[in-house]
Amino acid sequence: xxxxxxxxxxxxxxxxxxxxxxxxxxxxxxxxxxxxxxxxxxxxxxxxxxxxxxxxxxxxxxxxxxxxxxxxxxxxxxxxxxxxxxxxxxxxxxxxxxxxxxxxxxxxxxxxxxxxxxxxxxxxxxxxxxxxxxxxxxxxxxxxxxxxxxxxxxxxxxxxxxxxxxxxxxxxxxxxxxxxxxxxxxxxxxxxxxxxxxxxxxxxxxxxxxxxxxxxxxxxxxxxxxxxxxxxxxxxxxxxxxxxxxxx
Amino acid sequence: xxxxxxxxxxxxxxxxxxxxxxxxxxxxxxxxxxxxxxxxxxxxxxxxxxxxxxxxxxxxxxxxxxxxxxxxxxxxxxxxxxxxxxxxxxxxxxxxxxxxxxxxxxxxxxxxxxxxxxxxxxxxxxxxxxxxxxxxxxxxxxxxxxxxxxxxxxxxxxxxxxxxxxxxxxxxxxxxxxxxxxxxxxxxxxxxxxxxxxxxxxxxxxxxxxxxxxxxxxxxxxxxxxxxxxxxxxxxxxxxxxxxxxxxxxxx
Numbered sequence: 192x193x194x195x196x197x198x199x200x201x202x203x204x205x206x207x208x209x210x211x212x213x214x215x216x217x218x219x220x221x222x223x224x225x226x227x228x229x230x231x232x233x234x235x236x237x238x239x240x241x242x243x244x245x246x247x248x249x250x251x252x253x254x255x256x257x258x259x260x261x262x263x264x265x266x267x268x269x270x271x272x273x274x275x276x277x278x279x280x281x282x283x284x285x286x287x288x289x290x291x292x293x294x295x296x297x298x299x300x301x302x303x304x305x306x307x308x309x310x311x312x313x314x315x316x317x318x319x320x321x322x323x324x325x326x327x328x329x330x331x332x333x334x335x336x337x338x339x340x341x342x343x344x345x346x347x348x349x350x351x352x353x354x355x356x357x358x359x360x361x362x363x364x365x366x367x368x369x370x371x372x373x374x375x376x377x378x379x380x381x382x383x384x385x386x387x388x389x390x391x392x393x394x395x396x397x398x399x400x401x402x403x404x405x406x407x408x409x410x411x412x413x414x415x416x417x418x419x420x421x422x423x424x425x426x427x428x429x430x431x432x433x434x435x436x437x438x439x
Numbered sequence: 440x441x442x443x444x445x446x447x448x449x450x451x452x453x454x455x456x457x458x459x460x461x462x463x464x465x466x467x468x469x470x471x472x473x474x475x476x477x478x479x480x481x482x483x484x485x486x487x488x489x490x491x492x493x494x495x496x497x498x499x500x501x502x503x504x505x506x507x508x509x510x511x512x513x514x515x516x517x518x519x520x521x522x523x524x525x526x527x528x529x530x531x532x533x534x535x536x537x538x539x540x541x542x543x544x545x546x547x548x549x550x551x552x553x554x555x556x557x558x559x560x561x562x563x564x565x566x567x568x569x570x571x572x573x574x575x576x577x578x579x580x581x582x583x584x585x586x587x588x589x590x591x592x593x594x595x596x597x598x599x600x601x602x603x604x605x606x607x608x609x610x611x612x613x614x615x616x617x618x619x620x621x622x623x624x625x626x627x628x629x630x631x632x633x634x635x636x637x638x639x640x641x642x643x644x645x646x647x648x649x650x651x652x653x654x655x656x657x658x659x660x661x662x663x664x665x666x667x668x669x670x671x672x673x674x675x676x677x678x679x680x681x682x683x684x685x686x687x688x689x690x691x
Binding site: 337338340341343344345348351355356359360362434435437 | 523572
């Protein structure tokens with residue numbers, strides 16, 4: 192991370208802290224505790240192994256779901272985007288499947304896959320899959336005829352087309368989709384962890400809320416947000432490394 | 440020119456593009472031949488099929504009728520004997536200049552000795568650009584990168600689609616001189632598509648004029664002095680330019 196970026200983060204964190212502090216003073220309610228109380232509670236929580244169990248459970252679910260969505264949606268999106276005929280064949284399925292709010296399938300997914308990690312991973316994967324599929328397909332569609340002719344005239348074959356053209360052309364769009372998907376994935380993670388489980392930060396938040404332990408609830412909210420930020424920054428870093436041509 | 444062995448023969452080439460019920464004939468029964476170590480300039484108004492002709496010769500699109508044959512073999516797809524430099528150079532913005540130059544050779548498993556590569560880059564004045572991306576270099580440099588990439592394939596026939604179109608007049612002349620020097624040294628043939636009358640006269644030993652109004656009508660000019668030193672300043676050059684200008688004005 193560049194020094195400028197660290198500075199920007201520090202200023203933002205300070206501003207959030209300041210607004211939070213002022214709001215907690217104005218509200219004067221336990222619902223929004225003083226940030227210092229929350230940080231002190233955070234200090235007490237992080238020394239417990241159970242806290243890290245929740246962090247690990249959430250990280251595992253979101254990480255596996257993102258990986259699964261990536262390895263299924265990206266190749267399919269690349270094929271659809273670069274083959275209009277195949278795209279036309281699959282288009283009705285995508286147009287019908289994408290707008291359906293997959294979260295409403297949660298009861299069915301829970302029945303099919305149980306209440307363990309699998310059902311939660313499947314649900315997050317299902318939601319991210321369509322976002323990633325559509326943005327990857329649209330990115331791959333942008334390939335110009337000139338680029339295709341250029342590769343063919345150089346002796347490129349079908350595999351070379353994917354490797355040297357479709358993949359690099361689509362990569363910035365894939366990373367944008369992953370960054371946007373991270374926000375959605377964290378939101379869905381919270382939702383699925385708030386039902387039928389005793390592990391994960393979603394459960395931790397709901398549990399603390401139920402006990403009116405607001406400082407602990409905020410500690411868990413911050414922990415979940417940090418997972419989202421880390422994933423976002425990871426995709427940003429990967430994009431900078433793999434798409435240097437976009438950033439230079 | 441006529442004495443050199445034949446490299447390319449284009450016979451009765453016709454291309455009709457169909458879009459639903461509509462069809463557009465862009466080339467109609469075009470025939471010509473090109474010898475080894477020879478050059479041809481293709482001129483004509485926009486939409487007359489110049490680029491289409493190159494794409495057919497490169498094996499990238501099939502003709503509707505007729506054929507193009509290279510060394511006696513009908514062109515049915517891209518071949519190692521032909522290299523193409525597209526109008527916007529066809530460089531891949533996501534690859535560095537160095538990777539762009541080597542891509543064709545890599546795809547065709549051509550071993551390029553380090554000295555040859557360095558020599559070619561030096562010759563074209565692009566030796567210091569390897570680590571940059573195409574968007575970071577000038578139009579003239581991009582053009583030379585595309586030329587280097589094509590020349591590494593050691594083609595018998597180089598196809599150039601308006602390669603100097605977006606370049607200022609002086610740089611364009613320098614690049615034309617460069618092309619002629621390399622053409623003499625390496626002994627390939629080339630076909631250049633251009634809108635520029637002087638460019639066509641300077642580079643093409645043969646000049647073919649395509650017509651967009653009547654796709655079947657074309658004119659073939661012989662221009663044996665093309666590319667010779669000082670040709671641009673000779674009366675013959677101006678006469679040819681005037682002759683070509685008159686032909687083009689008649690078409691339009």
